[in-house]
Amino acid sequence: MLTTPPSASQTPPMISMREISKSFPGVVANDRIDFDIFRSEIHALLGENGAGKSTLMKILYGFYRADSGRIFLDGKPVSIQSPNDARALQIGMVFQDFTLIPAFSVAENIALFLPDLSTVVNLRDVSRWIEEMSTRYGLRVNPHAMVNELSIGEQQKVEILKLILSDSRLLILDEPTRVLAPHEVDALFEVLYSMRQDGYAIILITHKIKEVLECADRITVLHNGCVAGSLVRSNASEDKLVEMMFGRKLSGLKTGKKVAREETALPILELHDVYTHGEGAETKLEEIDLKVYPGEIVGIAGVSGNGQRELGDVVLGVIKCVKGTKHLFGKDVTNSSIQKLRRSLVSFIPENPLTMAAAPYLTVLENMAVTKTWHYALRGGLAMDWQAIKTDIENTMERLGFSFSLNIPARSLSGGNLQRMIIVRELTHDPRLIIASYLTRGLDVQSTIAARQALIQARDDGAGVLLISEDLEELFLLSDRLIVLYGGRIVGSFKPDETNFYEVGHLMTGSEVQDAANA
């Protein structure tokens, strides 16, 4: 399957993976995969969710053990049984969820990771190395800063520095751009280019075709656990990659006409001057003024941790307002219970379906019933109308084109199916207000289109939608109005066609706000 390596690199590959196979119960994640990485190369590993990218890289990093297959380093077979082995072979990985200790400084975090850490830690040396390396590769961070004071982008820099200082020559980055604003993505790519010049090999796991075409030298596409092809960037085009990723051409999303709503209509949801406490790790919301009209999708942009989750929770009533009012269909619901809001046809698709929406040991069908127990109760609650639940759910599943088994425990569903389950549940009863956080997280491209279509359908039927996301593309595509949250405040409100990625990206990361404050 593998095409010839690029003519530019006549040297043998740094790492070769041959015939790697790995299966999990019920799914073959990797099926005889061949994969080469050369020195001085940015190699993108492209594929939709569940294509086997992460599995393959976790095998290389020693997190999983392959069922069969071999790995060669500079032509010599090696055995990688644990991340420790991988690090000894100068392989490092940055995970999607960072592994830094928030209460430690940057230097302390990096020192902890060094393989030859002396008994008495000399933080001054570590700081000096950090400064050397960070100026060299444009990874500027303050070694004495506490990690919990850093932004997500800076934390990522620390993760990369950590690997450089611990002598890794091959860096695996798992979806590094997922949490970054557009200008931060550009900065990251600059860092990667300068590292490439120094001979580092970099593997970029991603499913964003645009980024791949921008920065990768070589692209390997996985599809259903197999290599769909491997090509040099100059031979790649967007259409070609899409076809390789999905094995066929995709039908697009019909966004429909954005009908101008009546300005006089009563807003479905109105938040007026809302403040919250911000207990524990919550972000404090301040001065939130927000209206959602029927037939409108309001997009909430923001880097995670800037109050989006709290905004959704305030609307649902999980977090109480300490000041301000909340109106639903013109009625004051500031202090109403979640149950009452749910009964007023408010739907909620949370950012993490497993911890925030589903009970893992109940069956899928039982999970489907828990939001509407009063609706399905028979004889005053002595029995449940399981048949009706099933019929309703199956209708929605058919409408969305999703399918999963109903009689198994929810925890045996994959992440994508779990998200599908929650989407089906929340869109079943013709909701009037939908709060959707990270609607398409964990979904493959086809399901993403179906879920977005369902949201648009709901909007066209007159529902109001609050769409919370970090994915600017999604927000620009779907929103009728776009609101940017930063530090718990609304810092911008636009129509999508009046703004662009960069403006919103800057607002999301607070750079313009700071500029204004300095001026």
Place this chain on the structure above:
Amino acid sequence: MLPMRDAIKRSGFVRQKTINAVVRYAFMIVLAFLLFGIILWISGKDPIQSYKDIFSSTLGSAYGFSEVIVTMTPLLLTALGVAIPSRIILINVGVEGQLYMGACLATWGALTFGDLPAWILLPLMMLLGMIGGSLWAFVPGYLRATGIVNETITTLLLNSVAPMIVSFFIFGFWHSPMDTNKTPNFSTSARLPTLFNTRIDLSLVLALVLLTVFWFVMKYTRWGLEMKAIGGNPQAARRNGIPVKIYLISVMCIGGAISGLAGMAQVSGFYGVLLANFSRGIGFMGFLISWLAGGSPLGILLTSFVISIIISGGNLLQLTRDLPYAVINVLLAFTLFVVLARPNFLIQRKDA
């Protein structure tokens, strides 16, 4: 087609699981008795003869069997008082205290309205017992629901308060002219009727009915589903619009009410009088039983039965074999250790 196959596979799976569980528990109990046999042997008693005695005095005779049931009855209720809250991840260690408060209020009813006929007085006493227990459970439940204090700590601490309150009333107001540490005997209308000419009383029926109701509620009803949802993931349940706070308080109170009923049954059925410190750990035993049984109604019934055999048998050993009282505790402890350790080799052998 697919659901059918699912169902068949599942039923086979469930049956296999049940068989495994039964075999495992049987093994464990045998293991406990083996270990205890060694203790008996070391202390110079004949283990086989002792076990024969235990068997003939418990399961071997109608009277012995009825005594086992008498021991088991309050344990069923106290275990249920733990099992119900445990379904929504409330750890009710306070059954002992709730039992005392139930007994206390029920006794007040018996002493004050002793002239009423049984068909009014007994339901009244049951109601009072349940009120007493649930009041004692309301405090931890409310504090937990408002997020102030963890219920495990409050229930545990309240345990040592309740017997003091009972003693206060007995020593101060209710003691009989002859004694200081107990009330006068209850009037006959305040006694639970006994069954089959034995010491088994009506509370056994109550306990079995309550166990069945518990099973039914959890399996079929809306409230059972909502409780399972809370138990499965409280955070998700809250976001899904289930009134978690109300459940926390009311389920805790129901657990307390059943514990209080156990207290009422003890004073009205077993003793016929309220003694200071009458319980001797029935509540704690219920806690153990509920957790050993995993909170399932059938499991509670079986575990209570086995524990009751050990308690009655141990009592007998103490009398006939001249062994110290601690012997019962040794045997109980062995059983608990073995069950809690769930020896692995048993499972592996089943798999192989």
